Amino acid sequence: MTMSLLKTLATLASATALSLVLSVGGAAALDPRFKDADGDMVADAPTNPAELIDPPTLIFAYTPVEDPAVYAKVWDGFLKHMEKVTGKKVQFFPVQSNAAQIEAMRAGRLHVAGFNTGSNPIAVACAGFVPFTMMASKKDEFGYEMEIITYPGSGVEKIEDIKGKKLAFTSETSNSGFKAPSALLAQEFKMEAKKDYEPVFSGKHDNSIIGVANKDYPAAAIANSVKARMIARNVIKPDATKVIYKSQTFPTTGYGYVYNLKPELAAKVKEAFFTFNWEGSDLLKEFEKSEPPQEKFMPITFKTHWEVVRQIDKALNVSYACK
Incomplete structure (x- = not known):
């Protein structure tokens, strides 16, 4: 590689006329109905x-996955703990897409x-x-990397070999499943x-992973x-x-609550x-399979930990406008 992905994104950001309304740090303006004093x-x-909510039942959703039933079981012990607290x-609310979850x-x-x-x-x-935590190792190691994968014998040995072929993305809101690789392919290659x-x-x-493994x-x-968790589960x-x-390493799933939840x-x-x-939890059994292992919840701030993601979005003219 002639440039790191971060350098690529920095070059792209400086060369692009932005369509977003941006403030210091590359953050998009919140929807007008929100305040950020x-x-x-x-x-x-x-x-x-009167604008605060105190629902009798809290609805929780994990990011979309292929088999939500598997993760309903994984999260069950944690949700019982949340009930007690x-x-x-x-x-548990199984969601089918990022857009549906938002x-x-x-x-x-x-x-x-x-x-x-x-x-x-x-x-x-x-x-x-309002994100406030993400999973990390006991040593506060966190995150994942975007990979472009193929299958043995596909004829794809390097990025350039993808020319003329199909490349599977996940969804347009995904960082590693669309935005970061799009920036990489457009600017570096x-x-x-x-x-x-x-x-x-x-x-x-x-x-996408199963599709490549099955040569689709x-x-x-x-x-x-x-991918690491799917290998560990023998999928x-x-x-x-x-x-x-x-x-390079990106932050992983961020957990939080809706802004108008009663503060208490x-x-x-x-x-x-x-x-x-x-x-001994099902959460640990599932997420310790990641690298680094995810073994606890660590505090985070959106302002700091999502800066690199906002830079990617800025570079790609991604709009945070609410439709």
Whole structure:
């Protein structure tokens, strides 16, 4: 590689006429219905008590995956813990797409959620999402890398070999599944979608990975943390795919609550995350398979930890406008 992905993005950002309304740090303006008096780049809780919500049942959603039933079981013990801490019933809500997850929170049907890396800024800007934690190792190591993968014998040995072939993305809101690889291909390799390769959308990282392993796609852009968990669960064999590109580290799924949750309840939600005992849990069994292992919830801020993602979005003219 002649340039790192970060250098590529910096070059692209400086050369692009932005369509976004940006402030210091590359953050898009929040939807007009939100306020950010403290400058932390997320929506403030309403000052009018009538605008706060205190639902009898908290609805929780994890980022879209191929088999939501698997993750309903994985999260069950944690949600029972949240019930004890908050004094509320907590219901797992399986979502089918990033867009559906964002719309559910925007419409008031979703209260606590894990939004994936790429959709986090849109959820913040449009749905009033307030991320405050993500998974990390016991040593505070976190994140994942974007990989472009293929299968042995595909004829794709390097990025340039994708020319004239299909490249599977996940969805347009995904950081590793679309935005970061699009920037890489356009700027470092001068490859344009529909001109130099055929973009197809699988909907989810799981689908893209399985699609490559089954030789349905010659190549795909994916998050390697998802691939590691699928290998650990024997969904695919380790040698079913191979990597032709690996990026720098990005933050992983961010967890938080909707901005207008009653502050006392929001504080209890945070307490539930930070007091959860991972030892022997289904959550640990699933997420320790990542690299680095995800073994606890660590505090984060959207302003700091999502800066690199906002830079990518800025470079690609990604709009956070609410439709």
